Amino acid sequence: MSDVRARIRQQVDGNDVVLYMKGTKMMPQCGFSSRIAGVLNFIGVDFVDVNVLADEEIRQGIKEFSDWPTIPQLYVKGEFVGGCDIVTEMTLSGELDQLFETKGIPFDRAAADKIREANA
Amino acid sequence: MAVADTMRERLAAAFAPTVLEIVDESEAHRGHAGWREGGQTHFRITITATAFAGMGRIARHRAVHAALGPDIVGRIHALALEIRAAGEGG
Numbered sequence: 001m002s003d004v005r006a007r008i009r010q011q012v013d014g015n016d017v018v019l020y021m022k023g024t025k026m027m028p029q030c031g032f033s034s035r036i037a038g039v040l041n042f043i044g045v046d047f048v049d050v051n052v053l054a055d056e057e058i059r060q061g062i063k064e065f066s067d068w069p070t071i072p073q074l075y076v077k078g079e080f081v082g083g084c085d086i087v088t089e090m091t092l093s094g095e096l097d098q099l100f101e102t103k104g105i106p107f108d109r110a111a112a113d114k115i116r117e118a119n120a
Numbered sequence: 121m122a123v124a125d126t127m128r129e130r131l132a133a134a135f136a137p138t139v140l141e142i143v144d145e146s147e148a149h150r151g152h153a154g155w156r157e158g159g160q161t162h163f164r165i166t167i168t169a170t171a172f173a174g175m176g177r178i179a180r181h182r183a184v185h186a187a188l189g190p191d192i193v194g195r196i197h198a199l200a201l202e203i204r205a206a207g208e209g210g
Contacts, residue, residue, distance in 0.1 A: 032198065068185075069193045069194070070198070080178070082177060082178055083181070084200070085181070085200055085201050086177045086178065086181065090177075
C-alpha cells in the first residue's frame with residue numbers, strides 16, 4: 001500500500017464522517033464542494049474536511065482510492081458514499097438520514113426535513 | 121469533434137438510452153476554477169436507460185464514467201449526472 005493510500009485509509013477509518021473537498025468547510029472554493037459541506041453543516045453533522053487544494057498527493061490519491069474521478073467525495077465510517085449528485089439525491093430522498101441513522105451518526109432530522117420541504 | 125458530440129456517441133453506444141441530454145454549462149462557470157476559454161469544461165448529462173436497472177447509485181455513475189472514457193473524464197472539469205433506469209421517476 002502506498003503512503004498516500006495509507007494516509008487516506010487512516011483519515012476515513014479514524015473519523016466517522018470525512019469530506020474531501022476543494023477549500024474548507026468554512027471557506028469552500030468550489031460550488032459542488034460547497035453544496036455537500038452546506039448540507040452537512042445545516043443538518044448538524046460533525047465532519048472532518050480535507051482540503052485537496054492544499055495537498056496535491058491527496059488530490060490525486062483520493063481519486064484512485066475510490067476509483068472516482070471527481071471531488072468532492074463523502075465518506076461515512078470508512079465507506080465511500082458518493083459525490084455531489086449522489087449526496088444531493090440521497091438528501092432529498094431521505095436515504096442520507098437512513099445512512100446516518102444506521103451508522104450511528106448524530107444529525108438534526110428537522111433540519112434535513114427543512115431541506116426537503118424547500119426543495120419539494 | 122466537440123466534447124459533447126464524443127460524449128453522446130459513447131453513451132449512446134454503451135447504454136442505448138431512451139433519454140440522453142448533454143448540456144454544456146461552461147458559460148455559467150465563466151471565470152470559475154477549471155474554466156477555460158472556449159468552454160467545454162462543465163457538463164450536465166441526463167440519461168435514462170434500462171441498462172441502469174438494478175444498479176446502485178455509485179455503480180451507475182461508475183458505468184457512465186467508464187463509458188465516457190478517461191480522456192473525456194480527465195479533460196473536463198465538472199460533470200453533473202442524472203441517471204435513471206427506464207420507468208423511474210425523477
